[in-house]
Amino acid sequence: MNSELEGTIRSRPVYGTLEPREGSGHLMVADGEGAGAIVDLVAGAGAGAADMLARTQIIYIPGPNGTDQSDRLRALNAWSFFRANDYATAQPRLRKVLGDAHMGLQIYLSGTEGLIGQAQRDAIEAGLPHSAVQTEFRGSTVRRVQCVHCKGITENVRTDPFKCSHCGLNLFVRDHYSRRHAAFQGVNIDAEDPGHVPPAVERFK
Amino acid sequence: MGLDFFKQETFRDDYTFRNSPEAIRRFPFPFAEDSYMYSVNMEPHVAGPKGSVFEHMFDVDEHYLSEMRDRAMVLRDDPLRCQSLPHMTLAGWDLLELIMESKARDYPDWFELHKTGNRWTWINRPMEIEQTFTFLNESTLPHGPMEYITRQTQGDFTLQDQRDNNLWIDAGMVTTQADWSLDFDIGMGFHEWHAPVPHAHQMGVFDRALKFLLKLQLGAPVRRFNWTMTVDPILDTSPETYPKWGPSKATLTLDNIGHRQHLRVELQSLHRLPRSNAIAFPIRAYLIKFEELVTMPKWARRLHRVVRDVHPDLATYKGFLRNRDLMVQYLSQFDDGKPTSPGWWPEPE
Amino acid sequence: MSNGTARIPVTVAEVLEVNELIKRFRFVRTGGGHLPTFSGGSHVVVEMNDQGTRRLNPYSLMSDPADTSSYTISVRRDDMGRGGSLFMHRQVTPGMQMQIGPPVNLFPLDLRGRKHLMIAGGIGITPFMAMTAQLDARGERFELHYAARSRALGAYMDFLETRYGDRVHLYVDEEGQAIDLAGLLSRQPIGTHLYVCGPKPMLNWVLSTARKMGWPDGAVHSEEFLGAPVGKRFQVELAAAKKTITVEGNQSLLEAIEAAGVEAPYLCRGGACGQCETDVLHCDGHIEHNDHWLTAEQKASGTKIMTCVSRFEGKRLVVDR
Numbered sequence: 001m002n003s004e005l006e007g008t009i010r011s012r013p014v015y016g017t018l019e020p021r022e023g024s025g026h027l028m029v030a031d032g033e034g035a036g037a038i039v040d041l042v043a044g045a046g047a048g049a050a051d052m053l054a055r056t057q058i059i060y061i062p063g064p065n066g067t068d069q070s071d072r073l074r075a076l077n078a079w080s081f082f083r084a085n086d087y088a089t090a091q092p093r094l095r096k097v098l099g100d101a102h103m104g105l106q107i108y109l110s111g112t113e114g115l116i117g118q119a120q121r122d123a124i125e126a127g128l129p130h131s132a133v134q135t136e137f138r139g140s141t142v143r144r145v146q147c148v149h150c151k152g153i154t155e156n157v158r159t160d161p162f163k164c165s166h167c168g169l170n171l172f173v174r175d176h177y178s179r180r181h182a183a184f185q186g187v188n189i190d191a192e193d194p195g196h197v198p199p200a201v202e203r204f205k
Numbered sequence: 206m207g208l209d210f211f212k213q214e215t216f217r218d219d220y221t222f223r224n225s226p227e228a229i230r231r232f233p234f235p236f237a238e239d240s241y242m243y244s245v246n247m248e249p250h251v252a253g254p255k256g257s258v259f260e261h262m263f264d265v266d267e268h269y270l271s272e273m274r275d276r277a278m279v280l281r282d283d284p285l286r287c288q289s290l291p292h293m294t295l296a297g298w299d300l301l302e303l304i305m306e307s308k309a310r311d312y313p314d315w316f317e318l319h320k321t322g323n324r325w326t327w328i329n330r331p332m333e334i335e336q337t338f339t340f341l342n343e344s345t346l347p348h349g350p351m352e353y354i355t356r357q358t359q360g361d362f363t364l365q366d367q368r369d370n371n372l373w374i375d376a377g378m379v380t381t382q383a384d385w386s387l388d389f390d391i392g393m394g395f396h397e398w399h400a401p402v403p404h405a406h407q408m409g410v411f412d413r414a415l416k417f418l419l420k421l422q423l424g425a426p427v428r429r430f431n432w433t434m435t436v437d438p439i440l441d442t443s444p445e446t447y448p449k450w451g452p453s454k455a456t457l458t459l460d461n462i463g464h465r466q467h468l469r470v471e472l473q474s475l476h477r478l479p480r481s482n483a484i485a486f487p488i489r490a491y492l493i494k495f496e497e498l499v500t501m502p503k504w505a506r507r508l509h510r511v512v513r514d515v516h517p518d519l520a521t522y523k524g525f526l527r528n529r530d531l532m533v534q535y536l537s538q539f540d541d542g543k544p545t546s547p548g549w550w551p552e553p554e
Numbered sequence: 555m556s557n558g559t560a561r562i563p564v565t566v567a568e569v570l571e572v573n574e575l576i577k578r579f580r581f582v583r584t585g586g587g588h589l590p591t592f593s594g595g596s597h598v599v600v601e602m603n604d605q606g607t608r609r610l611n612p613y614s615l616m617s618d619p620a621d622t623s624s625y626t627i628s629v630r631r632d633d634m635g636r637g638g639s640l641f642m643h644r645q646v647t648p649g650m651q652m653q654i655g656p657p658v659n660l661f662p663l664d665l666r667g668r669k670h671l672m673i674a675g676g677i678g679i680t681p682f683m684a685m686t687a688q689l690d691a692r693g694e695r696f697e698l699h700y701a702a703r704s705r706a707l708g709a710y711m712d713f714l715e716t717r718y719g720d721r722v723h724l725y726v727d728e729e730g731q732a733i734d735l736a737g738l739l740s741r742q743p744i745g746t747h748l749y750v751c752g753p754k755p756m757l758n759w760v761l762s763t764a765r766k767m768g769w770p771d772g773a774v775h776s777e778e779f780l781g782a783p784v785g786k787r788f789q790v791e792l793a794a795a796k797k798t799i800t801v802e803g804n805q806s807l808l809e810a811i812e813a814a815g816v817e818a819p820y821l822c823r824g825g826a827c828g829q830c831e832t833d834v835l836h837c838d839g840h841i842e843h844n845d846h847w848l849t850a851e852q853k854a855s856g857t858k859i860m861t862c863v864s865r866f867e868g869k870r871l872v873v874d875r
């Protein structure tokens with residue numbers, strides 16, 4: 001596992017490896033390199049793969065680094081496949097699928113933390129316990145960060161510290177993570193000594 | 206006591222907050238010995254000596270009205286400081302009942318609660334409130350039940366839902382906090398919202414505390430202390446407003462530290478709630494200026510030793526590492542090296 | 555922790571023979587006044603003085619949580635048990651003074667539930683009596699499926715049907731009716747929470763079916779009160795108290811520790827909550843682990859015992875009490 005993703009504090013999410021589980025249906029949501037985790041998941045189902053795919057819906061979004069592996073997922077011939085350019089576009093469809101679903105639906109999320117966190121949040125809002133969702137990290141380690149001061153979210157943060165894309169404050173990136181915001185916390189780094197901002201280091205790629 | 210007991214003071218701008226000699230004498234000094242490290246320091250929240258902050262379930266002191274005015278201003282500027290996830294409304298009613306019954310019982314001159322079935326009338330004389338409402342009917346109060354009663358009660362409050370052998374911080378009124386964000390932390394599990402605390406996880410403090418709290422029983426509340434340091438008497442030291450209050454830390458000098466540096470003590474208690482099975486967690490903050498605190502020689506000696514010897518990681522987490530040397534320099538004037546007696550009571554000399 | 559809590563003195567206000575196996579008891583506070591408010595799913599521990607033997611048995615509160623003027627429990631007679639239920643059936647009469655512990659909830663509703671699906675078997679109906687009353691009062695969505703051996707043993711079928719209409723579904727075994735569990739579990743909307751209380755085979759059936767159908771553990775809740783099983787007499791050394799005590803065949807280890815005047819923690823007295831977990835310092839023999847608390851690994855290690863339900867057979871057992 002990428003060293004950036006190793007558990008540092010207890011609020012920082014940890015991710016597993018997707019594995020096929022019995023259920024009434026299967027919903028898979030992935031971005032970027034997360035497509036590979038879905039392909040591996042289906043391969044892991046062995047003889048049960050065809051039956052699983054017949055009850056599987058896949059939603060896919062290219063990664064923040066531009067990786068687009070839609071072809072690999074489309075080739076699985078799942079019951080349905082949908083590609084969106086970004087999460088905001090995929091979200092209404094995801095919410096509709098969750099709203100129509102029954103208990104027993106299995107949810108598999110893979111790719112970047114931003115995608116996993118946001119899709120998990122939608123599953124929780126639909127009424128599922130967060131532990132019911134399987135996750136696997138793949139691809140870019142860029143972070144989704146909420147500015148604790150102005151509440152604005154900056155997507156795809158690469159450096160620490162960085163400038164809030166909403167209020168312009170210089171923020172350092174904590175490992176403290178909120179499932180409800182699907183974001184890490186950004187805190188003003190030069191609040192006590194305005195203007196004393198250490199050089200930005202590229203921590204997330 | 207009459208209503209003139211309550212002082213008019215500010216926790217912002219001109220900072221007129223100060224403690225009367227009586228408030229100093231009853232201040233909940235949190236150190237029972239000359240050193241400090243985390244522990245699961247919980248004890249039953251039972252009535253303490255008359256006049257102490259433990260005398261009643263919810264202490265109402267001379268700062269009551271000023272604190273409530275400050276809370277209203279914080280909420281006006283940022284309503285997200287009070288949030289309750291939808292399933293926590295019942296716990297909010299539980300809290301409202303607990304506070305109203307306690308205050309009406311403990312302070313009959315100031316608060317009254319009259320019940321005719323579910324038709325309740327609440328009288329809060331200091332705040333000049335009289336409200337008739339239907340218990341468990343949200344549409345009969347101007348705010349949700351938790352917000353309604355905590356706009357009239359000193360201290361922050363969180364409500365923890367108990368599920369899956371864990372506690373989830375799913376509601377809260379947080380305007381007098383030691384630098385943590387309800388808006389960010391709401392919905393987290395016990396270990397998650399404590400995640401930033403250094404050392405305590407490795408010591409197993411949170412595992413033991415959680416195990417203990419999951420078994421917390423109805424009618425048997427417990428309490429503990431926590432503490433930190435705050436420059437100027439600011440109740441609302443939130444992460445949200447850190448750019449506003451952070452710079453003050455860089456302005457302390459040996460001349461002004463006695464007046465501007467405050468020890469901030471949280472008297473935290475935990476109560477099992479009856480209808481929701483949730484746990485209420487009042488976090489009551491008390492502020493005392495260093496110059497007020499050193500009027501008690503035992504406290505002065507002990508605080509000097511605690512601040513001098515506390516682990517740098519804790520000083521960093523509590524946000525006072527940069528001023529620690531200055532604090533030690535100031536406090537050392539009041540430490541003649543004499544031994545201190547165990548326990549936290551003041552012993553004036 | 556538990557034994558430090560104040561007991562509540564109560565008077566038996568009413569004893570009702572519901573059917574050949576079940577009696578219902580209503581308690582009011584001795585000297586008047588309200589009892590503590592509780593949440594649906596809570597139990598109280600009822601203290602009995604059975605000819606000098608002190609018995610403490612947990613029973614689910616089945617009355618409406620909104621009504622704190624009295625508490626109601628139902629007790630199913632267990633002719634093979636240690637004697638608590640027999641005492642309740644034979645000795646407890648209206649007007650009697652008893653003591654109960656404060657309500658404790660180890661089977662709470664998950665209030666996030668968009669819908670609450672409850673499955674009860676036999677006497678397992680009691681916690682659901684309180685839960686349905688609580689949910690109904692708050693306008694929450696629920697559905698109750700209740701199975702009993704015979705119509706006569708389906709103690710509260712009529713009451714529930716009258717009160718909740720088609721939100722309640724009844725199944726009588728001897729009339730060949732059975733819950734279509736797979737069908738039921740396949741139709742539940744996302745956000746449904748499942749609760750089950752009843753005899754062990756039913757519990758296992760519901761839990762394993764739900765798991766097989768992909769229900770997440772966090773949405774499935776169950777309660778099984780084990781009566782502490784009877785067994786053979788055995789001896790235990792209490793290391794801290796420096797006492798050796800004998801546990802009679804119809805006594806639990808916890809009861810024997812208490813009878814020896816040694817303080818010991820407990821909450822559920824049914825092997826579920828973990829509160830009475832006790833370190834085993836020496837074990838030369840076999841511990842019969844009857845609890846749901848310890849992991850299989852812990853049970854195999856022989857270093858822990860749950861005093862409320864577990865027993866011992868062998869040469870020597872030393873525990874840290």
